[in-house]
Amino acid sequence: MTCEELRDSYELYSLGLLDGEEKREIEEHLGRDCPRCRKHFKDALGVNAVMLSQAHAVVPPSRLRRRVIASVGNERAVWGWLAALVAASMLIVAMWLGLEKRTSDRELTEARQALQQTAAERARLEQAFGFLNQPETRQVNFGPGQPAQPRGNFFLNPRMGVLLIASNLPALPAGRAYEMWVIPKGGAPRPAGLFQSGPQGTALHILPGTVDPNVTVAVTVEPESGSPSPTSAVLFAGGF
C-alpha cells in the first residue's frame, strides 16, 4: 500500500487498535523511516491528544493530589507530615495517660507498640520511596488483561532489590501467606520473602539487596512458614 492509502489508518494504529495487513504495512513504512508516514503518525498522535483532552472536565478530589505527590516521595512534605502525626499521637497518648489515672500497663504497652509500628511503617515506606527515586529502577506492571484480579507493579533496582506494590489481593485463609519468588533465567525460583495483604487487599513488600537485572518475579500462596520452592500456581508475575 502507498503512504496515502495508509493515511486514514494512523489514528487507529497509534491507539493500538489496528491489526492485520494494515498494521504490518504501517510498521514497514515507519521501519524504513518514511518521512511522509512519520509525519502522518505524528499528526495522528496530535489528533489523539486533542480528542483525549475533550472529556468533560471534572475536578479531582484534593486527596488525589497529595497521594500522587506522595507516591514519588516528596520526602520533606511526607516525613514532615508523618513526624507531626507521630508527635501528635504521642501527645494525645501522654495527655490521656495524665488524665486517666487508671491507665493499665497493658494499654501503655499497646500504645508503645502502635508507635513502634508507625516507626517501622515509616521506615518501610522510606525504603520504598528510595527505590522509586532511583533512575535505574525499572517497573513491570501486572494485572491488566489477566483474568485474576490482583493489580500492581514490580520495581527492580539491581543495587537495591525488588519492590512489590499490589492491590486487589484476595484475603487468605488462616495459616497461609503470600510468598514472592525471584526466578533467574534458566534457573530455579528463589524465595524472596513472605507477606500478608492489608485489610483493603493491598500489600507493599521489599526484597532488599542486590539482584540480577534479568529475572522474573512471581507471587504464589504458601504456608505461612514459607516454602523452599513454590507449591501452588503463580498468582501473578512480571519479567524484567
Next chain:
Amino acid sequence: MLAGFIPVSLGLALLQVALRFKDDADLARRLQARDAGAMRDLYDRYGRLVYSLILRMVRNSGAAEDLVQETFLRVWNRMQAFDQERGALGPWVLAVARNRAIDYLRSTDGRMAAGALDLDRLEHPAQFCDFEDRALSLDRARRLKDAFEKLTPNQKTVVELAYYEGLSQTEMAERMQQPLGTVKTWVRSALKVLREQLTEAAAV
C-alpha cells in the same frame, strides 16, 4: 459524550495547559532531575485533564484515582527516555492515561490484552517528539469539537468506542451489530474529518 460547547471547566483546564506549554521543557528537566516539587507541578498542570479522561473511561471514581496515580508514577519512572527539548509532555501524559484506563477496562470485562505490548510501545516517550507548539491549545480543542459535532451519530459512536473504550473495528462491529466494512467506513471517514480540521488549523 462530548458536550455541545466547550465547558468553562474544560476551557480553564486547557488554558492552564496552554499558558504553561512553554514551561514544559523546564518541567521535563526538573522531572528528570528528580526535583522534589516537579511532580507537584506536573500534577497541577495535567491532573485535571488526566482525571477527567480516566473517569470518563472507567466511570468509577475509586478506580479512576488508582489509575491517575499509576499514570503519574509511570510518567515519573519513564521520564529519563523523554526528550526534554523536543518532547510534547501533554500528549504523552494523556496517551499514558488512556492506556492505563484501557488496560483496566480490558481486565474487568475479560477482553484479551492482545494489544498490551502495542500500547506499551506506542506510548514510549520517544514517540512524542517534534509536535507543533501548543498541541493542546484551546483553539485546537474548539476546532475538533466543532468537527465532532458535524459527524453523524454512527460516526460519533465509533470514534468514542475507539478513543474511550479501546474497541477494535471488529469489536465495534460486534457491539453495534453492523457489517465490519460499514464500521470501517464510518471510522475512517470520521477520523478524516477530525484530522483535516486540525491540520487546516495548523496550516492557517
